Amino acid sequence: MIVRRAGAAGVLAPLLLLACAAARADEPWRPLWNGKDLTGWQTYLGGRGPKRPLAEALGVDKDPLRVFSVVTVDGAPALRVSGELWGALTTREEFSRYHFRVAWRWGTAKWPPRDRAPRDSGICYHSVGPYGAGSLVWMQSIEAQIMEGDSGSFYSVGGTVADVRADSAALTWQPGAPLLIANGRRIARAEDVERPAGRWNTSEVLAVPGMTAHVVNGRLVMVLENPRRIVEGRAIPLDRGRIQLQSEGAEIFFRDPEIRRLERMPEEISRQAGGRP
Numbered sequence: 514m515i516v517r518r519a520g521a522a523g524v525l526a527p528l529l530l531l532a533c534a535a536a537r538a539d540e541p542w543r544p545l546w547n548g549k550d551l552t553g554w555q556t557y558l559g560g561r562g563p564k565r566p567l568a569e570a571l572g573v574d575k576d577p578l579r580v581f582s583v584v585t586v587d588g589a590p591a592l593r594v595s596g597e598l599w600g601a602l603t604t605r606e607e608f609s610r611y612h613f614r615v616a617w618r619w620g621t622a623k624w625p626p627r628d629r630a631p632r633d634s635g636i637c638y639h640s641v642g643p644y645g646a647g648s649l650v651w652m653q654s655i656e657a658q659i660m661e662g663d664s665g666s667f668y669s670v671g672g673t674v675a676d677v678r679a680d681s682a683a684l685t686w687q688p689g690a691p692l693l694i695a696n697g698r699r700i701a702r703a704e705d706v707e708r709p710a711g712r713w714n715t716s717e718v719l720a721v722p723g724m725t726a727h728v729v730n731g732r733l734v735m736v737l738e739n740p741r742r743i744v745e746g747r748a749i750p751l752d753r754g755r756i757q758l759q760s761e762g763a764e765i766f767f768r769d770p771e772i773r774r775l776e777r778m779p780e781e782i783s784r785q786a787g788g789r790p
Contacts, residue, residue, distance in 0.1 A: 540612075545604060545756075545770040548590045549583065556581050558600035558760075559650035561626065570645070571598070580760050586618075587713075592767040594634065594760045597624050599650045601757035602767075603640065609753035612775045613638065614717040614728075617659060619710045620764030627762030631661035632710075634765045637670055637757035638718050638725070639740060646671030651757060655740055657718050657727045658702070659765070664716065665702035665727045665734035667695065673751060675725075675737040678786070686735045688785040695737075702727065702734035713768070721778045722752040724786055736785050 545553060558571040558580060571577070581602050584593045594602060619632050627633060637647075640654035647653060653671030658664060667677065667686075677700045678690040685701040693700075706729050708714050717728040727735035740751045758767055777783075 540773045540775070542771045542773045545772055546592065551581060551583070551592075551602070553605055554581075555603045555605050556600065557603060557644050557650075558598045559644060560599055561624070561762075570650075571600075573644070584766070586766050586768070589768065592758070592770075593620070594758060594765050594767065595620075595622060595624075596634070596760050596763040596765065597622075598760060599648070599762070600760045601637065601644070601651055602760070603652070603757045604755045607640075607753055607755045608720075608772060610721055610775050611772050612717065612719045613756060613770070613772045614715060615758070615770040616713050616715050616768040618713045618766055619661070620766060622764035624762045630762070631663070632763035632765070633661075633759075633761045634659040634763060635668065635759040635761065636716055636718060637759060638720065639673075639751045639754040640757050641742070641751070641754045642671070651759065652755070653742055654754065654757060655725065655737065655751065656759075657716060657735070658699075659716060659759075661710070662705055662707070663702065664705070664707045664714065665729040667700040667702075667727070667735055667737060669695065669697060669699075671742075672696075673740065673742050674748070675740045677735075677737055688736075692738065700735070702729070704732065704734060706730045706732045706734065719775055719778060719782065720752070721775055722750065724778050724783065726778065726782050733782060733785070736782060738786050 556576050580595045582593045636657040637654035640652040642653045647670035656668035658666040674696040677695045679693050680687045686703045719726040725737045741748045
């Protein structure tokens with residue numbers, strides 16, 4: 514459900530080309546993967562999705578089908594997510610005030626019930642609580658979508674909520690648009706900037722308390738304000754958590770996941786959210 518919230522409409526600001534995606538230049542990147550095995554990551558397999566669940570979830574660090582593995586792609590190591598079962602490759606560490614980025618590209622394998630649908634995965638960040646909160650599989654979180662033709666969109670996983678400046682008819686992020694409360698499933702990214710299948714893409718998430726941003730291939734495509742979850746009827750700010758890379762019916766390869774500290778949202782991004790820091 515999308516409910517209009519009071520906000521000042523303005524002229525559509527140009528989308529931003531973020532070549533370095535704008536954290537402080539002196540903040541070093543920290544690799545989240547050693548390029549050899551799954552050290553530092555937890556696997557979870559919950560089944561084939563809400564329409565075709567397994568009798569019971571396989572659970573944490575149980576992967577008999579090798580849904581998650583390390584392979585060589587284009588001459589370099591990569592994390593392979595087969596997509597055969599719905600699940601997640603999750604950081605064991607949680608993060609706040611961060612800039613995360615990862616390279617990815619699609620494989621060829623697709624699995625029922627999405628074998629005839631666009632390839633689908635995602636980055637679920639600020640992930641908290643137990644697995645199974647979202648679609649019987651994922652932790653409660655905010656999703657930066659990775660999907661053919663839809664990469665960078667916002668999805669609520671397990672009932673998370675955010676305020677989004679969006680076109681109320683198309684439900685598409687639009688700088689300067691009125692602020693809407695997005696307590697439903699999806700707000701579309703501003704534009705499709707994904708590269709053709711077989712080529713590598715880069716997705717980034719920038720997060721500070723009260724604001725997050727999605728960047729795809731250097732383009733700002735989504736800004737969320739006041740991310741939160743509802744606990745016993747109360748809104749609890751959602752500003753920290755683990756990061757999940759989804760397995761959702763399509764083979765995908767990830768490379769070079771890394772993170773760095775982000776004290777303030779870059780000015781050119783905060784400007785799209787009414788000048789907030």
